[in-house]
Amino acid sequence: MSLSMHQASVPALQQILGSLSALIDKAAAHCEARKIDPATLIGYRLAPDMFAFARQIQITTDQAKGIAARLAGVEIPKLPDTETTFDELKARLAKVSDFIGSLPAAQFDGSETRAITMKLAGQDVSFTGTNYLFGFGLPNFYFHASTAYDILRHAGVPIGKRDFLGAVPAQ
Numbered sequence: 365m366s367l368s369m370h371q372a373s374v375p376a377l378q379q380i381l382g383s384l385s386a387l388i389d390k391a392a393a394h395c396e397a398r399k400i401d402p403a404t405l406i407g408y409r410l411a412p413d414m415f416a417f418a419r420q421i422q423i424t425t426d427q428a429k430g431i432a433a434r435l436a437g438v439e440i441p442k443l444p445d446t447e448t449t450f451d452e453l454k455a456r457l458a459k460v461s462d463f464i465g466s467l468p469a470a471q472f473d474g475s476e477t478r479a480i481t482m483k484l485a486g487q488d489v490s491f492t493g494t495n496y497l498f499g500f501g502l503p504n505f506y507f508h509a510s511t512a513y514d515i516l517r518h519a520g521v522p523i524g525k526r527d528f529l530g531a532v533p534a535q
Contacts, residue, residue, distance in 0.1 A: 369435050370472035373497055374464055377428045380509045381461040383530025384421060385454050387516055387523060392450045394521045402450055408519050410511070419445070420512035421453045425460040427505035432464035434480050434501075435493055436471040 395402045409416045415423065422445045433440040441463055447453045475493035482489055491500060513528045 368469065368472060369475045369493060369497065370467075370469040373431055373435060373472070373502070374467070374469075376502070377431060377464055377505065378461050379530050379532065380505070380528075381425070381428060381457050383528055384424065384509060384512060385457045386530060387513060387521075387527055388421075388450050388454050388457075390523055390527065391516050391519075391521050398520075403448070405516065405519055405521070406448065406450070406453070408515050410515055410518060414511070417512055417515045418447055418453060420508050420515065421456065422447065424505060424508040424512060425456050427501060427508060429460050429463055431497065431501040431505065432467055434482075435475040435478070435497065436467045437475070437478065438467065438471070 391405050392402060394400070395405060406418045407416045422443075425443070429443075430440050443456060443459070447456055478493040480491045480493060480496045482491075510528070513523065517523055
């Protein structure tokens with residue numbers, strides 16, 4: 365049996381979206397225990413030229429919904445980037461996870477060779493579905509999810525690799 369594009373994308377995306385939600389719970393508990401204003405962690409960044417935690421979550425969710433929508437051949441839902449609290453960030457993660465979970469697996473059929481064109485730095489860049497998923501979509505998704513994790517870890521939230529991986533889907 366071969367691996368479908370749905371199997372290669374949706375479970376992995378939902379796994380990490382769920383783990384980010386759980387990381388936010390740990391960050392909130394850390395803030396409460398240490399009497400830290402949550403806005404401090406939400407606005408925290410690793411370097412001056414990097415995006416803050418909230419923006420990393422927003423981009424991670426943008427990548428997830430973009431991957432699923434492009435592969436399923438549907439319009440990418442638009443979400444305003446207005447989250448300023450842990451609860452709002454968790455709601456965004458849940459909304460995106462629900463969206464990608466609502467797409468029928470059959471809609472991904474044939475997306476391996478589907479032409480996907482997007483604007484990057486003002487230029488049209490074209491991919492096949494497979495090249496997009498494995499060469500662009502997933503690497504960007506994991507980059508921003510990892511950076512969100514790294515920000516919390518660097519800020520002292522007691523998390524580790526298992527927290528990042530979250531609940532590994534059963535086979």
